[in-house]
Amino acid sequence: MAEPNSTFKPIKPKLKPKPRTPKQTPESKYWSSFKTHQIPDLISSITSLTFSPSPPHPFAATHSTSLKIFNPQTLSPSSTISSFSDVVSSASFRCDGLLIAASDLSGLIQVFDVKTRTPLRKLRSHTRPVRFLKYPLHDKLHLVSGGDDAVVKYWDVASETPLLELLGHKDYVRCGDFSPVSHEMCVTGSYDHTVKLWDVRVTGSKTVMEVNHGKPVESVVFLPSGGLVATAGGNSVKIWDFIGGGKMVYSMESHTKTVTSVCVGRVGKENVEEGREHRVLSVGLDGYMKVFDYGRMKVTHSMRFPAPLMSIGFSPDCGVRVIGSSNGVMYVGKRKTKEENVESGLRSFWSLGVEEERRVMRPSYFRYFHRGQGDKPKEGDYLVMRPKKVKLAEHDKLLKKFRHKEALVSVLGNKNPENVVAVVEELVARRKLLKCVENLDNEELGLLLMFLQKYSTVPRFSGLLMGLTKKVLEMRVEDIRGSEALKGQIRNLKRSVEEEIRIQHSLQELQGIISPLLRIAGRG
Numbered sequence: 398m399a400e401p402n403s404t405f406k407p408i409k410p411k412l413k414p415k416p417r418t419p420k421q422t423p424e425s426k427y428w429s430s431f432k433t434h435q436i437p438d439l440i441s442s443i444t445s446l447t448f449s450p451s452p453p454h455p456f457a458a459t460h461s462t463s464l465k466i467f468n469p470q471t472l473s474p475s476s477t478i479s480s481f482s483d484v485v486s487s488a489s490f491r492c493d494g495l496l497i498a499a500s501d502l503s504g505l506i507q508v509f510d511v512k513t514r515t516p517l518r519k520l521r522s523h524t525r526p527v528r529f530l531k532y533p534l535h536d537k538l539h540l541v542s543g544g545d546d547a548v549v550k551y552w553d554v555a556s557e558t559p560l561l562e563l564l565g566h567k568d569y570v571r572c573g574d575f576s577p578v579s580h581e582m583c584v585t586g587s588y589d590h591t592v593k594l595w596d597v598r599v600t601g602s603k604t605v606m607e608v609n610h611g612k613p614v615e616s617v618v619f620l621p622s623g624g625l626v627a628t629a630g631g632n633s634v635k636i637w638d639f640i641g642g643g644k645m646v647y648s649m650e651s652h653t654k655t656v657t658s659v660c661v662g663r664v665g666k667e668n669v670e671e672g673r674e675h676r677v678l679s680v681g682l683d684g685y686m687k688v689f690d691y692g693r694m695k696v697t698h699s700m701r702f703p704a705p706l707m708s709i710g711f712s713p714d715c716g717v718r719v720i721g722s723s724n725g726v727m728y729v730g731k732r733k734t735k736e737e738n739v740e741s742g743l744r745s746f747w748s749l750g751v752e753e754e755r756r757v758m759r760p761s762y763f764r765y766f767h768r769g770q771g772d773k774p775k776e777g778d779y780l781v782m783r784p785k786k787v788k789l790a791e792h793d794k795l796l797k798k799f800r801h802k803e804a805l806v807s808v809l810g811n812k813n814p815e816n817v818v819a820v821v822e823e824l825v826a827r828r829k830l831l832k833c834v835e836n837l838d839n840e841e842l843g844l845l846l847m848f849l850q851k852y853s854t855v856p857r858f859s860g861l862l863m864g865l866t867k868k869v870l871e872m873r874v875e876d877i878r879g880s881e882a883l884k885g886q887i888r889n890l891k892r893s894v895e896e897e898i899r900i901q902h903s904l905q906e907l908q909g910i911i912s913p914l915l916r917i918a919g920r921g
Contacts, residue, residue, distance in 0.1 A: 424698060434728075439460045454714055460725060472731065481499070485499055489540065491537055492532060492533070495512075498532065500542060501527070506520035506530055521557075522550060529570070533580035536580035547564075549565075549570055549595065568587050586616070592628050592637070606642075632654060636677075651699070653683045657708065658679070662675070676697070682706070806837070834869055842883065849869070850886060
C-alpha cells in the first residue's frame with residue numbers, strides 16, 4: 398500500500414468544557430481596572446468618606462476620634478485632625494475645598510481649615526450625637542446636619558447659629574444630601590423609615606415631600622439630574638422620582654445584608670465631557686460592592702471584599718474609588734490618569750527606540766555579512782521556514798495506516814480519556830466505529846466496557862459515550878451473556894449510571910432550594 402499523505406496531523410478531542418465564568422462586559426472591565434490598594438491600621442470602623450470638589454480631589458476618612466485627609470496620587474495621609482472628644486461620625490468638604498466640617502458623637506460640629514488644620518468654627522446645638530452633615534454644592538455659608546435628637550438643622554456657619562430647625566422625623570436622623578441643582582433643597586433619611594425633602598425657603602420648616610423606604614434608612618443621595626433620589630435601607634436600594642410626586646422607580650435587592658452606604662459614580666474616560674453615564678454604587682454588611690445602572694435598571698458589576706463595608710466614596714474625576722470597612726481597613730481603587738499613561742508610553746517608546754538604534758546593522762558594516770543563525774530577521778528579509786517534524790503517538794501512527802481497530806485498542810490500554818475520545822470521534826468521522834466494536838474480542842471488549850463505566854458519566858464526554866454504550870450493548874449482547882467477566886463489567890456500569898442519576902436528582906433538589914435566593918441576589 399502506498400504511504401499515506403505525510404501531512405497527517407495528530408488527532409485532538411473536539412469536546413471542550415464550556416467556560417464556567419461569563420465573559421467580562423466592557424463595564425465590568427472598567428470597574429475592574431481600579432487597582433485596589435489597602436490602607437490598614439485606621440484603628441476602628443470607617444464611618445464616613447468624602448472627596449474634595451476641587452482638584453486634585455483629596456479625600457477624607459473619619460474613624461475613631463480622628464479625621465484623616467489623603468493625597469489621591471500617593472494614597473498617603475497628608476494631614477490628621479485629632480481635636481475631637483468623641484468618635485467622629487461624618488465629614489464634608491466645602492465647595493471650594495478650602496474648609497472641611499466634621500461632626501462627632503458628642504453633638505459638636507467643627508469647621509477646619511484644610512491646610513492649617515485650625516478649627517475655625519464650633520457649632521453647638523444638637524443635644525444628641527450628630528450622625529451626618531453636608532455642605533451644599535454651590536453655597537459656602539451654610540450646611541445641614543442631623544442626629545439622634547431627630548432634628549435636622551440648617552446652619553449659618555459664620556455666626557455659628559442654626560437658622561432653621563426642621564422637625565418631622567420621629568427617630569434618629571442618619572443621613573442626608575443637598576440637591577445638585579439647588580443649594581436650598583436637601584433630603585434626609587431616618588430610622589423611622591421615612592425620607593423627607595426639605596426646602597429652606599418654605600415657611601414653618603415643613604417638609605415638602607415624604608416617601609417611606611420600608612426599612613431604617615442608612616444612606617441617601619441625590620442623583621445628578623436633581624429629580625431622582627437613591628435611598629438605602631435593609632438589603633435594598635430604591636430609586637425615587639421626586640419630580641413625579643415621590644413615585645418609586647425601582648428597588649434593587651441584590652444585597653443579602655444591610656446596605657450601609659451609597660454614592661454616585663461615573664463610567665467614562667479621563668475626559669470629563671465623555672463621562673456622561675452615572676451609576677449608583679452601594680456597599681453593605683455582606684462585604685459586596687454593587688454597581689447599579691439606574692438607566693437600564695440592572696446591576697452591571699459586583700465585587701467582594703473580606704470584611705463588612707461601612708462607607709463608599711467616588712472622586713469627581715473618576716480616578717479614585719474608596720471603600721471603608723468595619724475593621725479599620727480602607728480599600729482604595731485607583732485608575733491610571735491620562736498623563737500617567739502618556740508618560741509610561743513615552744518611556745517605553747524611547748527605550749524601544751534606543752534598543753532599535755543599537756541593534757540595527759546596515760550593509761555598510763563588515764559585521765552585516767557575517768551574521769549567524771541567531772541574528773533576528775529584519776522587516777525586509779525573506780524567511781525560509783524549516784518545517785517542524787510532527788511527532789505522532791502510537792494510535793496516530795495506526796490511524797495513519799488505517800488500522801482502526803488496533804488504534805482503538807492501543808488507546809484504550811493507555812488510560813488517557815482525552816485520547817480515547819479523540820480516536821472515537823475520528824472513527825465516527827471515518828464511519829468505522831461500529832465495525833471496530835463488532836470485531837473486538839472479549840478481552841478488548843472488557844477494556845472498552847471498563848472505560849465506558851469510568852468515563853461515560855463525566856459531563857465532558859457523556860454526550861458521546863452514552864450513545865456508544867447503547868450501541869455496544871445492542872451489538873454485543875450475546876457475547877456479554879456468555880462471559881461472567883463481561884457481566885461484571887455491565888453490573889459496574891449499571892451502578893455507575895444509577896449513582897449519577899441519584900446525584901443529578903440531589904442537585905436538582907438543591908437547585909430548587911437556592912434558585913429563589915439567587916434570583917433575589919441577582920435581581921436587576
